[in-house]
Each structure stands twice: as structure tokens, then as C-alpha cells.
Amino acid sequence: MNEFELIAAINRYTSHLPDNGFEGIGDDCAVLPLGDEALVFTTDALSEGVHFLTATTSAIDLGHKALAVNLSDVAAMGVRPVAVLLTLSLPREVEEHWVLDFMVGFAELAQHYGVALIGGDTTRSEGGIQISVTAIGRGPLRHIKRRSAAQVGDIILVSDRLGGSAAGLRQLWEGKVQSPEIEQHRRPMPEVEVGAWLGAREEVHAMMDLSDGLKSDLRHILNASQVGAEVQVNNIPRAANTTLGDCWCGGEDYKLLLTADPRQAGILCEEFEAQFGRNLAVIGHITEQGLRWFDHHQEVSCDYEGFSHF
């Protein structure tokens, strides 16, 4: 039973439940509209031996990352994260300094984005370390961006240069211990400010965060919106020291992928650059159906299909 089969089984057994006003299952977050406002909710877990090894990931980096991946999901909805709940399941042999370092990494990032820690649970684990974070975001309802909102003719954009995390991971494998790419892999910065800014832009239609890699993640928008896409891989903005594969297929960049009204492309990109000092890059456009990749106008294929955890 792989991850997708498991999710399908969960859906089968719970599809008859009421929604109680919550929307957006299949998006990065569930959405609860409350008048003109909305709250959004997401949860992500990290499991020792699967998502990290204590031998290669420091506790402080892990505390940062456990929070970052959840804040990224909230940012992808177009609103700001306001609070999190943290569950730690720890083996008896975990040392106190590990826990304290974890909390330093977690709290520094929470402080950076002004996020409250409102609850959690701590238990012993007979297996490895297990971390589960639930994040809550809040903002105007009309700012909420859904994966299903892409329209034929939309341009496709990414909020920053890609591939840095994959390049950092490869450098770690090669024995390197420090570089900007390794730093990005270890402590990804979620697009909190960028997500809230893009949320306020009406010309932005669909949005999600890039966690599994562009090639894999784009399909989620296409499936949810029932559209296709053509992407110019030579237009993917590449971080330093990356291969095309890093940028196209590499995971854990936590940048934003979005579609927008092509008539507003100029002003959107211009004002983004004025606000954030970097490019919002157009990499393709939404079509009726199918997903085609082009490299300098020549169609290309890529075998790598992103990754699943099971």
C-alpha cells in the first residue's frame, strides 16, 4: 500500500462525513470561511529514518524544517500563518540537549514570522523520533488561492529560483558540509511574505507550494483545475550550482508555483520585483489538456516522477 493508495483508502472511508463548512480538501490547506475572513489548516509529519536521520540532520535544523514545511503550506493558500500545534514523540534515549536544540530551531522560525505555539502533545516513542505539526493561517476569504482555480490561457509562474535544495542534498552526498545550497536544504525559508502578497493579487488564480518538485507538483494544479500545461524548462529560474534536473524534478524548494491572468502578467511581475527584489518568473502557460515540456521550443520528456513516501 503506497502513500496514494493509503490516501485513497482514507477518503473512501470518510467521504460520507459532513464537511461542517470546511472546504478545500486536496489543497495545501483546508479552508474554513468565517464571513469575510477565512482560517486555513494543514498538518505535516516528519519521521526519523524516513524524512531525516539524526546522524545527518541537526536538531536545530529539524526544528526549523518541521515548522517551515507547514508554514509553506499556509503561505501557498495566500494567507499568513498565525499559530501552530506541535507533537513530539521521542525515544527514551533522546538527550535533553537534542530537545532543547530542536526547540531553538522551531522557536526561531516561529519568532521570525510571528507565529504562536498554541498547543501540542509530548509522548514517548518506542520507535524513532516523530514530529507532527498542525499550522493555522488566517486572512481575508477573497485572498484564498486554490489549486483548482487555474484557467486556460493563464501564465504559470514560480516565485523564486528552483533546485537549491536538491543541489544542497547532492553536495551533502558528495561530502561537502557547508554551502548556500546546503543551508537552503537544511533550513528552507517558507514564502510567508510572498504568499500573503500574492494572496492579495486578484490576477493570481491557482497557487501551491513546491515540495515534491515542479514536475510532480504541477500535476496537482492541472488535475484539480482539469486543465493542461506547456512549460519551457529553459525558462525555469535556476539557483546557483544546480542542474536542470534539480530545478525540474528536485523536491523541498518550498517556493510557490502559481498561475495568473496573462493580461496582468507585466504589472504583477513588475510589482513583485519592486516588492521583493527578485523575479517572479513565467515558465509556461495553461492549456486545455495534457502536460508538455519544452526545452528551447523542442519537446522533451522527463522520467523522474517526483517521490512518494511509501
Next chain:
Amino acid sequence: MNEFELIAAINRYTSHLPDNGFEGIGDDCAVLPLGDEALVFTTDALSEGVHFLTATTSAIDLGHKALAVNLSDVAAMGVRPVAVLLTLSLPREVEEHWVLDFMVGFAELAQHYGVALIGGDTTRSEGGIQISVTAIGRGPLRHIKRRSAAQVGDIILVSDRLGGSAAGLRQLWEGKVQSPEIEQHRRPMPEVEVGAWLGAREEVHAMMDLSDGLKSDLRHILNASQVGAEVQVNNIPRAANTTLGDCWCGGEDYKLLLTADPRQAGILCEEFEAQFGRNLAVIGHITEQGLRWFDHHQEVSCDYEGFSHF
């Protein structure tokens, strides 16, 4: 580092974070007031080998229990649970039927109380099975009951007979396989209707759910309210086939413990009985300070201090 030291460490590193309008850290749930309404949030994890063994707990019971303990925390706040997020970390060797059975137990209870499943995460675990649930409740802000609201002179009440779960666990140890107490231990029913009903009663002051045992849990209300208590253990309503120890110190009953204005005691208990067909039992009263236990007017002590997971 035990559970309480760990929580103290977490608090130390996160106490400087903003609250963003969330309240009630230290209660069963965090509270977000939204005008006249409130949302409440809680999370609880279950860890294989610590909270359950797959050899002795069926998947269907575990699915029920993982949800029940979270719904109980919401009920304890005086409002109804409306939605949950579920995270499952599963070893590769977990069989498909285990997962499906787990979902049956989970979904049946969610259906029973009309709770939505709005998200979650599924990952592989290199250790045992890890389950983490976040529950969201919603109701009128004035219904919210806090542990800190007990007043000197309040009566102390429990919402049902206690000790059933502890008795069931003892029977399992003795080799019994089926009994009403074992059923209660395996599939505790959270006080969802009772909690919402008591939430609407102004004369109810402090409330919490009984998860670790009366003796241990009552201290949380006393500490939060900075008051004391005198309890008549002979007045604790006892489930069938229980010892006094089961009722006094046994955990996992998931009944509600509350304090109320003594002038309204008669009408509160009368209307509760009319509504639910069972007694709301007065077991003691709130004093200025200290915690004293009496058995037929003779002071008694109990060495058992509840349990901590580390």
C-alpha cells in the same frame, strides 16, 4: 527528561512568541475568540508500544480511541467538535487490512458525532505506528469553560460513573476478553453531547476531561484556579465492578470533571438527569487551598499520583 520537564522546556523556548489572539494554553484546548464565537484546538498523539500494542489493541478500537481522546478534549471546553486532521505514520510491514480497520473505527466515531475529516498526512515510519490527531471545536464564546474558572465555594461534580476503563484494563490483564468495562476501556465514548450541554450552563465554572484519573486531573483545575478542594471519595459515582482505586486514580474514563455555583446545584443536577437519564454527581467542593480527600468524613490519602508518559 520526563514529560513535565519537556513541556517546561518547550514553554521556556516559546514563551516569547506572540499569541495572535489565541488563549487558554494550559486548558484542554487553545481558544480563538472570533466575535461572539470561538474556535478551540487540541492535538493528541498515540504511539505504538507506549499507548497501545497491536497485539492487544485492534485497529478498529485504535481508530476509535485516537479520535475519542481528542473529541473529549473539545467536549471539556463546552463546545462541539466540528473537524479533525489525522496523521498516520506507518511501518512498511503494516498490512492493508490494519489500515482499513483503523479507518473504520475512526470514521464510525466521526460519523456518530458529525465530525469532518479536513486533512492530514500519511508517512512511513521506521519505528512503530504513530497516530496524531488535531481536533477543532466551535461554539459560542460564552460557552467556553476553562480550568482556571473554579471559585471558592463551588461544588465539584463528575458527569458519569468513574473507574470503568481501569476495571476493564484489569480484566484484560486477568485474561477476560469481553465485558462492558473492557468495551469502555477499548472504545471510550467522549462526552460530546454532555460537554456542549454543560457549556451552555452559566452556573458551570471550570471544566476538564478525566484522562489521567480524578486524583491527578483535579490538581490541574486547582492549580489553574489557585484554589483548593475537599473531596468525599465515598461520593464518587462508581461504575460496575470497580474498586475505589479504579474510580479515584484510574485513567482513561473520559468523563467530565467540573465545578459549579452551589446555589444552582439542585436545578443543574435535576435538568442534567432529565436530559441524559443519569446523575451528575456532587463529589466535593472548592476551598481556599490544599487538596483533602475524605472517606465517610475521615481524611484519607492516596499514594498513586496519576501517570506521566516519560
